[in-house]
Amino acid sequence: MxxxxxxxxxxxxxxxxxxxxxxxxxxxxxxxxxxxxxxxxxxxxxxxxxxxxxxxxxxxxxxxxxxxxxxxxxxxxxxxxxxxxxxxxxxxxxxxxxxxxxxxxxxxxxxxxxxxxxxxxxxxxxxxxxxxxxxxxxxxxxxxxxxHRPGAPRLYPEPLREQIDEINREVFRDVNNGVYRCGFAGAQDAYDIAYARLFAALDRLTERLRTQRYLVGDTITEADVRLFTTLVRFDPVYHGHFKCNRGKLSEMPVLWAYARDLFQTPGFGDTVDFGQIKEHYYAVHRDINPTGIVPAGPDLANWLTPHHREELGGRPFGDGTPPPPPHLAEQVPAIPGH
Incomplete structure (x- = not known):
């Protein structure tokens, strides 16, 4: 499984x-x-x-x-x-x-x-x-x-926990799990409902993130971690494989800039292996992709383009510091050409 x-x-x-x-x-x-x-x-x-x-x-x-x-x-x-x-x-x-x-x-x-x-x-x-x-x-x-290391960020600060929990519930229901509800729907009406809920949630998140750099407060929290891992898989997998195709993430300016901001933050993009992500979904889900063919695209170089989210203010790690580079044994493959 x-x-x-x-x-x-x-x-x-x-x-x-x-x-x-x-x-x-x-x-x-x-x-x-x-x-x-x-x-x-x-x-x-x-x-x-x-x-x-x-x-x-x-x-x-x-x-x-x-x-x-x-x-x-x-x-x-x-x-x-x-x-x-x-x-x-x-x-x-x-x-x-x-x-x-x-x-x-x-x-x-x-x-x-x-x-x-x-x-x-x-x-x-x-x-x-x-x-x-x-x-x-x-x-x-x-x-x-x-x-915790010296300078570790506060990802679940007590004053913000209620807000973090609330947005986590919505993001899980309609986004993290929502893409799966689209991809594994067994009937057209179930797919249509899941699709509508997913993109309605992405639209709400767009409005929330239009004027603030992070989901809750002015630093990275647990909420950003949970949303990021779905967004980073959206164009390589969910858009096509799971039929979440109203638009690509790269065609949603606010969420695309937000995702790139996090991807370029130490601790996020350096845990992402796009090759393994695509191989898993396309090779394992034979009920959805019977041939097991893994697509060659998309081009990933755009993940490293400027995002300009720093213009909204905020401090990624609050009073803390970025983590050091990952250990050699835990490094992921670099994006081709970079």
Whole structure:
């Protein structure tokens, strides 16, 4: 199962996402039995997946690399599980497994749901702790504070949490999940409704971002991370593959400039692998793309063009600082020609 179809189904032609995840949390006080500890856990992600991409961005921005190791699955997988195809022997060098599924079954032998990324695995036991992607990044911000780098931004500041939560709900419903509701619709009327909701939401976001640089406040927050991972996949995948084709992102001036602003901000674009993104969606979703052909385009060089969003003010990291360049082992391929 992929991140898009694991634990999902189509009912009366409408795409439904199973949102029942493993809700165990890793916290400073260890109240769920998993205290925050340096070196104990491994974040398992896939650069192809928008939900996992969030964790890669937040881990980078907060500087958690030294205390939370990273295992990366390949962009394609079989029906059982995401797999560690990128590693020597196709085995994760820390967990010693080929299938991420093994970490789920180590804790829940009869685990009934799809095997999803991101997941955080307890290294000593090899057991999955959580795959609750929405909570994982919030906990990175609020529970892992003892391990944040000097200058880490406040991605979920307490005075703004209500506003962040509100916009996150809308963005998830109509944008993050909205593109999937278009792409996996099984009936014309379900697709038409999803399409209308998606672009109505993008229009609302356009108006919000027309006069302010970021979604909430004057700095980057969790809300920007969540919107970005959908926008960065819009033209390479969602516009064509998911039939979200009223217009390309590059034809929506406000959202296009906003997305480029974030892409060019350390911690965002340097987690994005467009090759893996396209390979995953077009090769894995054979029900939508039976031939498995991965398109050659679009040209990606325009992601590096000036955006002029700094004219709206705002400070990307607030009183903090940008993260240092990614470790060599975690670098993504450069955009061709740059």
């Amino acid at each position: 992929s991140e898009s179809d694991a634990g999902t189904y189509v009912e009366a032609g409408e795409f439904r996402r199973d949102t029942n995840y493993i809700t165990t949390r890793i916290t400073a006080d260890g109240r769920d039995g998993y205290p925050v500890e340096s070196g104990r856990y491994r974040l398992v992600a896939a650069r192809a997946c928008p939900w996992a991409n969030r964790t890669l961005i937040v881990r980078r921005l907060l500087g958690l690399e030294p205390v939370l190791s990273l295992g990366l699955c390949g962009p394609t997988h079989d029906k059982l599980s995401w797999t560690f195809d990128l590693d020597p022997g196709a085995v994760d060098p820390v967990l010693g497994i080929h299938y991420l599924r093994d970490a789920y079954l180590a804790r829940f032998p009869d685990y009934p749901r799809g095997i999803t990324v991101p997941a955080v695995v307890d290294i000593p036991t090899g057991q999955v702790v959580t795959n609750d992607y929405a909570q994982i990044t919030l906990d990175f911000s609020t529970e892992w504070t003892a391990h």
